[in-house]
Amino acid sequence: MSEQDYLQRIIPTPATPRAPLAPGLWPGATASSAKEVARLLRENHVKFHCFFNDEGFHNHLAHHLLAAYALGCTESLLKPAYDLHAEYQRPKKESSELITDQNWTKYLGRHG
Secondary structure, three states, rough: OOHHHHHHHHHOOOOHHHHHHOOOOOOOOOOHHHHHHHHHHHHHHHHEOOOOOOOOEEOOHHHHHHHHHHOOOOOHHHHHHHHHHHOOOOEOOOOOOOOOOOOOHHHHOOOO
């Protein structure tokens, strides 16, 4: 499986919620803004660490993007929302070994 296929599998393009009690999207959320928010979420996943500092404060970029999208943010405004948080994120570190179903607990809770 290619990296792009993997990213599309773990971060799919958002769809309209089907559950009757789930809140709907606000006017402004479109198919093109859904594709853009998914693209930016994938970029965040590839480029940035899950913590943005050494105290363990986590990356809020995904939260901001999804909230902006759900509130009807247009495709053209999602990139500036991304850029607002991207400027202070730490780059993602490469793992010392491939993390698998067999060894993931070895890394659980490690910040470094």
